Amino acid sequence: MTDTTTNHRPRRLPAALRQWNIAVGALILGIVVLAAILAPWIAPYDPFKMASGPRLTGPSAAHWFGTDELGRDLFSRVLLGARLSLGIGFAAVAVGLLFGVTFGMIIAFCPERVKALLLRIVDVVYSFPDTLLALALVAFMGPGVENATIAIAISLIPFYARVTYGLAAVERAKPYVEAAQIAQAAPARIMRIQVLPNILQSLIVIGSIGFSSAILSAAGLSFLGLGVQPPSPEWGSILASGRNYISRAPWILIFPGLAICLTVLSFNLIGDGIRDLTDPKSRRRRS
């Protein structure tokens, strides 16, 4: 048993990198993360300073992505926007996962009748699209970065809870959990020590799916004026303030949009890649 695992471990990493989608996704994500971290140092201009250059000029050597309607440098704004978008995404996914996984686990270990009721409630909320749920919550909590992040986190909980429940229910039926139950381990301990490590890999995949939907929701909310407020350079809010100028200055449309697409794409590619690696069905197909 130990032999097979030690044989498997060193092979995992190269296999993951040989998977083209993971490699490409990781590369794009790496660049975006690096841009987000280094933004204050590599941004050529102050992203908030108006009239860094002439208004609405196209991409040039001085302004790589051009300037916006107030003469702010678009490249600097998109760079700093990476911080906001990734930050909101990360915070929302972390909070969503924490609550979603906890709820999912608890539901899986509930007595039959309680389980049916709780699942029903989760399903009702889950049937509501996550963007809409986030929208509805922000509408009542009020716009802003924190509220948008909380709303997106809450909107992810049903999805995470549903998937965790599915995974945990399968594990719960396995002999090793039964053995632990007979040994009178507390349910919380079984969930944490026995079940969680076994479903962790799948949770990473759904984590990355949640990330892409969180970033899309954040951009959408900001675009509608309900998320990050101007002049903060979130990608969605740059698009919102620039939308009236797109005929004269299409670059205001192109660059922030590309930034969103590439970031979301990188998470989707990584998620797909990990699924290809771990899903026995697709593994069989490849060989």
Next chain:
Amino acid sequence: MLFYVARRLLTAFITILVVVILAGVLIHVVPGDPITAMLAQSGSADADDIARLTAQYGLDQPVWKQALLYAGNALQGDLGTTIRGGEPVAELLLDRLPNTIALAVAGLGTALVLGIPMGFIAAVNRGRAADFAVMLIAILGVSIPGFWMGLTFIQVFSLHLGWFPVAGTSARNIVLPALTLGVVHSALVARMTRSALVDILNEDYIRTARARGLREHQVLLVHAMRPAMISVVTVVGLVFAHLLGGQVITENVFSWNGIGRLAIQAMLQRDYPLVQGFIVIFATSIVLVTTALDLLYGLLDPRVRRR
């Protein structure tokens, strides 16, 4: 079958009831006093107004009582009145419902017309360049924010080529928003069609059909596509729900005069009764469509009924 239908309808009703109650409670998420927050938007607010509105919306009652009151009224078709203008919420929303339905149906139709052939091509050419290309397009499709695609379409087709008006609500105007929704969601449909078809093409009866000397197009279109379509029908509900979510934003990009656009205006103006009404109407539509599709699925596949 009758039992199955009755059970599904009952579940649908309970689901709608839960959503309505949740919508009723949602007003308590508002930080501070919702009435003050609403009045702050419209300017004038004196103590009398606050007391009158608090009583009118039942906010001086305990939470559970409010929720039941709201649900009771909602089930009778009364969703309250708007803060601005005091118009009946239900009427305002129902006025715009046809526009929203038209766009949703057009978007869903576009998604199916684009997505099913894409998934078909990918599955039939599994592992080859065509499969790779289609799946790449599909993953790009789910990565593009709908509002950005909409703005790009406006830039290219309206402003640059001048084929379509920039915004408005008419038959000619529906093309771009429907295309936006359709392209984004065709990616989902393509992936689902592909995976359903790939599984079916591995089945023994497909090999038998080929061995019997049937023509390839007959095997693919008749023997493989038919059962694959049944699995696609089951996920159409999911795609539709997702599409309605994207539609709220798309309606705003194209100034399409539907419920989504009204809802965002209401959200920005903090017209809470209108936002609650929007949630009730949207959730009800999603539940009705998924229930209808479930019933259809039960009709197509008798095994489902026994579950």
